[in-house]
Amino acid sequence: MTTDFHQVAKALSFETRAFIDGKYVNAASGKTFATVNPATGRELAQVASCADEDVDRAVSAARRAFEAGSWSRMAPRERKKILLKFADLIEANLGELALLETLDCGKPISDSNEVDLPDTIETLRWHAEAIDKLYDQMSPAPHNVVSMLVREPIGVVAGVIPWNFPLFMAAWKMAPALAGGNSLILKPAELTSLSLLRLAELAADAGIPDGVFNVVPGLGEEAGRAIGLHRGIDCVSFTGSGEVGRYFLQYSAESNMKRIVLECGGKSPAIVMPDVKDLAPVVENIATGILFCQGENCSAGSRLLVHRSIADKLLEQLKPVFAQWKVGDPLALDTRIGALIEQPHLQKVLGLIERGKAEGGKVTFGGKQALVESGGWFVEPTIVENVRNDMAIAREEIFGPVLSVIPFDSEEEAVRLANDTNYGLAASLYTEDLNTAHRIAKAIRAGTVSVNCYSEGDYAVPFGGYKESGFGGKDKGLAAHEQYTEQKAIWIQLG
Numbered sequence: 346m347t348t349d350f351h352q353v354a355k356a357l358s359f360e361t362r363a364f365i366d367g368k369y370v371n372a373a374s375g376k377t378f379a380t381v382n383p384a385t386g387r388e389l390a391q392v393a394s395c396a397d398e399d400v401d402r403a404v405s406a407a408r409r410a411f412e413a414g415s416w417s418r419m420a421p422r423e424r425k426k427i428l429l430k431f432a433d434l435i436e437a438n439l440g441e442l443a444l445l446e447t448l449d450c451g452k453p454i455s456d457s458n459e460v461d462l463p464d465t466i467e468t469l470r471w472h473a474e475a476i477d478k479l480y481d482q483m484s485p486a487p488h489n490v491v492s493m494l495v496r497e498p499i500g501v502v503a504g505v506i507p508w509n510f511p512l513f514m515a516a517w518k519m520a521p522a523l524a525g526g527n528s529l530i531l532k533p534a535e536l537t538s539l540s541l542l543r544l545a546e547l548a549a550d551a552g553i554p555d556g557v558f559n560v561v562p563g564l565g566e567e568a569g570r571a572i573g574l575h576r577g578i579d580c581v582s583f584t585g586s587g588e589v590g591r592y593f594l595q596y597s598a599e600s601n602m603k604r605i606v607l608e609c610g611g612k613s614p615a616i617v618m619p620d621v622k623d624l625a626p627v628v629e630n631i632a633t634g635i636l637f638c639q640g641e642n643c644s645a646g647s648r649l650l651v652h653r654s655i656a657d658k659l660l661e662q663l664k665p666v667f668a669q670w671k672v673g674d675p676l677a678l679d680t681r682i683g684a685l686i687e688q689p690h691l692q693k694v695l696g697l698i699e700r701g702k703a704e705g706g707k708v709t710f711g712g713k714q715a716l717v718e719s720g721g722w723f724v725e726p727t728i729v730e731n732v733r734n735d736m737a738i739a740r741e742e743i744f745g746p747v748l749s750v751i752p753f754d755s756e757e758e759a760v761r762l763a764n765d766t767n768y769g770l771a772a773s774l775y776t777e778d779l780n781t782a783h784r785i786a787k788a789i790r791a792g793t794v795s796v797n798c799y800s801e802g803d804y805a806v807p808f809g810g811y812k813e814s815g816f817g818g819k820d821k822g823l824a825a826h827e828q829y830t831e832q833k834a835i836w837i838q839l840g
């Protein structure tokens with residue numbers, strides 16, 4: 346495999362049209378918008394800008410396919426075969442898709458190659474493999490009654506996707522939604538449409554029938570809003586900011602009460618207890634927790650809660666690890682921190698660092714924009730000490746490689762600080778004591794608590810947030826299938 350990704354990128358052509366009813370088409374209005382490479386600030390392509398009319402066409406096609414039953418009534422084992430073929434085709438085109446991901450969202454090519462794409466493929470395989478092993482239920486009933494509880498596909502599902510993991514987050518939606526027999530409309534974030542548009546062709550090549558898999562690129566307030574308000578959509582599964590998540594609850598209320606599932610932001614703590622003797626693996630995990638994906642990760646461990654007695658020692662060991670996270674050209678294999686998604690986001694991250702300083706925080710590592718000459722939007726890995734949990738830097742989701750350090754003096758204080766946030770997506774905890782691990786894991790109000798590692802668990806583990814981090818259901822694991830199915834009770838009186 347060549348590693349001259351710049352050379353390969355030059356030869357790439359981009360699919361920029363919507364994919365509706367098995368065909369690539371321009372937006373009905375003919376309008377387009379620019380998608381930009383965050384590492385250079387230069388335009389990559391003009392993408393079809395879909396709005397009401399395009400969403401309408403996608404919904405009609407999706408509904409028609411659903412009613413026709415070519416997918417919705419196909420035997421689960423046959424759907425499984427097609428989805429496994431889809432996964433194989435993605436794997437066969439992994440290099441191209443990974444390159445599209447990196448060019449469009451600025452993340453390191455090694456992440457796209459080794460994390461985003463493999464995880465997308467495995468997510469599809471996991472749900473495909475599950476679907477012919479899921480049984481319905483029967484409820485307790487009188488002897489002359491048969492009472493069945495059956496799960497049916499909900500119908501037309503829309504997945505509204507963020508820009509930080511364009512394919513992987515789409516996989517969390519499309520794998521269980523398609524496996525369950527639904528028709529699907531995906532709307533990529535306007536900043537990162539390219540990989541998902543290319544994927545549509547592979548879905549068709551795998552044998553997913555026309556109308557079952559649609560991709561409508563477009564601006565949030567146009568294509569996204571049209572999806573939210575469309576009466577022909579039965580469920581929207583959204584991943585993105587809490588602000589936009591709330592819009593979807595309103596859209597649903599204003600239209601057909603469609604099911605809304607939200608996966609939103611986080612401000613996750615990493616708690617280090619004083620009994621930890623070997624800090625080397627802990628600092629590696631803390632660094633990965635906040636620096637992976639430039640910190641543009643919903644479950645990023647952005648608040649380091651460390652017992653005061655070991656804080657100095659831990660930070661002394663953490664800084665050399667931060668220094669190993671090279672900020673650089675996303676197309677270089679040794680780059681571990683790529684570009685932030687766009688200029689306004691860079692300004693937001695730098696602004697929050699400045700606010701942290703103004704409120705009494707002390708930047709002890711990084712803190713500045715990097716590689717300014719590239720024209721892209723890079724930030725140094727950053728550590729801010731002297732942070733209090735009531736400061737903006739400790740409360741707002743930064744979505745950048747910025748770690749806030751907050752010392753604590755007791756287990757009770759650690760739990761109180763961990764829970765003192767509007768979010769509840771994830772937390773990690775480091776201790777050598779099993780009792781402490783169980784006690785704190787139970788006390789934290791978050792959807793995922795990882796102990797002695799930074800992790801969201803694997804494909805089999807449901808993922809979703811407490812409080813303002815989530816609403817209405819879970820992604821991943823068998824729990825994800827509940828989002829995309831209705832449960833029907835069938836009560837049969839025997840003669």
Ligand code: NAD
Pocket residue numbers: 505506507508509510514532533534535563564565566567568569570573584585586587588589590592608609610611642643644742744770810814
């Ligand atoms: P965003 O909320 O700005 O956008 C998400 C999607 O909503 C995009 O497709 C966008 O086009 C669309 N949208 C924007 N405005 C809209 C509107 N008015 N009406 C309808 N749709 C609209 O989020 P983002 O900036 O793309 O992603 C970052 C956010 O996603 C962060 O808050 C992050 O924590 C969250 N996230 C959460 C998870 C999770 O699983 N919990 C995973 C990844 C990202």
